[in-house]
Amino acid sequence: MHRSPAPAVVAACALLLASLVAAPAPGPEPAPPSVGDLHGRRIRWGECPEQPVPARMRCGTVDVPLDHAAPAKGTVAVALARIPATDRARRLGSLLLNLGGPGSPGIAGLAAGHAGILARLGERYDLIAFDPRGVGHSEPVSCGGSQQTGEGAAADTAGLLAALRAVAGRCALASGPVLPYMGTVNVSRDMDVVRRALGDEKLNFLGFSYGSRLGAVYAAQFPRSTGRMVLDGVGTLTRPLAARALVAARAQQQALDGFLAWCATQRDCVHGTDPRTAEEKVAALVARLDAQPLLRPDGSYGTGQDAVAAIAAAVDARSRWPALARALSRAERDGAPAALLQLGGPTDPTGPTAPRDEAGPDAAAAPVPADNGAAARVAVNCADDPDRSGDRATEAGVEQELADLEGEFRSASEIFGPLQLTAVLSCHGRPAGTDFIRRIHHPGAPRMLLVAARGDPAAPYAWTRETAERLGSAVLVDHGGDGHTGYPASHCVREHVDRFLIDGRLPTGTRSCPAEE
Secondary structure, three states: OOOOOOHHHHHHHHHHHHHOOOOOOOOOOOOOOOOHHHHHOOOOOEOOOOOOOEOOOEEEEEEEEOOOOOHHHOEEEEEEEEEOOOOHHHOOEEEEEEOOOOOOOHHHHHHOOHHHOOHHHHHHEEEEEEOOOOOOOOOOOOOOOOOOOOOOOOOOHHHHHHHHHHHHHHHHHHHHHHHHHOOHHHHHHHHHHHHHHHOOOOEEEEEEOHHHHHHHHHHHHOHHHEEEEEEEOOOOOOOOHHHHHHHHHHHHHHHHHHHHHHHOOOOOOOOOOOHHHHHHHHHHHHHHHHHOOEEOOOOOEEOHHHHHHHHHHHHOOHHHHHHHHHHHHHHHHOOOOHHHHOOOOOOOOOOOEOOOOOOOOOOOOOOOOOOHHHHHHHHHHHHOOOOOOOOOOOHHHHHHHHHHHHHHHHHHOOOOHHHHHHHHHOOOOOOOOOOOOOOOOOOOOOOEEEEEEEEOOOOOHHHHHHHHHHHOOEEEEEEEEEOOOOOOOOHHHHHHHHHHHHHOOOOOOOEEEOOOO
């Protein structure tokens, strides 16, 4: 006999499990066949689909096969952004960036000022960001603007599963043909089409967080086309979703602890000067929104679990802490949580904005659906996960899995644990994903540089060591600091990374960089 899951866990499941869509499993992963003239096309750079952007940034698109194993099925337009190298006489080519994810748009990240930390690289390289297929302006997937299951529908596990099947149909209808072809393996293949469209013989790549998974997959699929590659905040290639989700819950709790300790030192912090009671007040706010969701202008409801997801995105970057403090103040003092539910997007770009001259092919692009990030994250993680079977989404199976895992996730974080637990369950109903990523082992790519922060809560140091061993030819920069990724936080790390990407010089053996204040 199985015990019923806790209401908060069921509510969390109703938020993210609702994006389930039964999609065909990816086929085998040999190098993709030739796709004819797709590889010969060049990109017409023009105005970006969203404003403002940095003054020299331009955008465009490149068509890639919807199904790389069957190019006749059609194409997907992948959106790109470029900031040209400032030293044109010594330009080294393009540096493709992935700033994290899955489900995060690269164009918005580049527009939001990330180019500033990359200024030295931007002297010699064209900085190239892209929205992966199904994300941002690259034919975004969606669940129709709402992933809600309806009032009372998810009161128990049986109701939850029935409601999720209904929502899954909306996801399929709203996402179009790209949804069954999501996943890192296909995005990696898209990157090789982008490389050729940019006119580069080799792919030079800098990937953060999820970008490390993407870079490793590219190196395994296209070892002879891999150029200078740096992976920072390196995730695991082998651990199942449950292990990754548990680490994420702990990392988000650690980040929230840091935010609440900071807020307690600020004047007029809504939660006062005691971080412990402040956390209790955040949890109470989440519970109130779960009990009485907020009606949004598009007709969907914002729940406590939506608030948890927004808080998780906001605490991840110290630059967003003041905005989070203001949003929590409005939610608590004014009873207006709308600002809180909107947190988590990219920060505003700095510096002058681009003039509105020639219109690029994406200039009139439709707005990105509000639920695109969540829908794409689930789709990619499920496509990358081989540890599932399509017949496990039964009432007994879900209840047993919740019973087995709920205590551990709640121990990691009462606030973030229930939402992260949904990552474990979010793939029920889909066929098993590819095992290609699990099988990566000494792919024969050139030597690359991996960065690991000793105190990285989202990417444990052991994961970087493990991935370095599987890639075979990786050199490690050991950063002694805290926080996710080392490049933005450490001058020493940047020196090693920039020297390799610009001059091709790798250190011999592991190099250490101390923590910096």
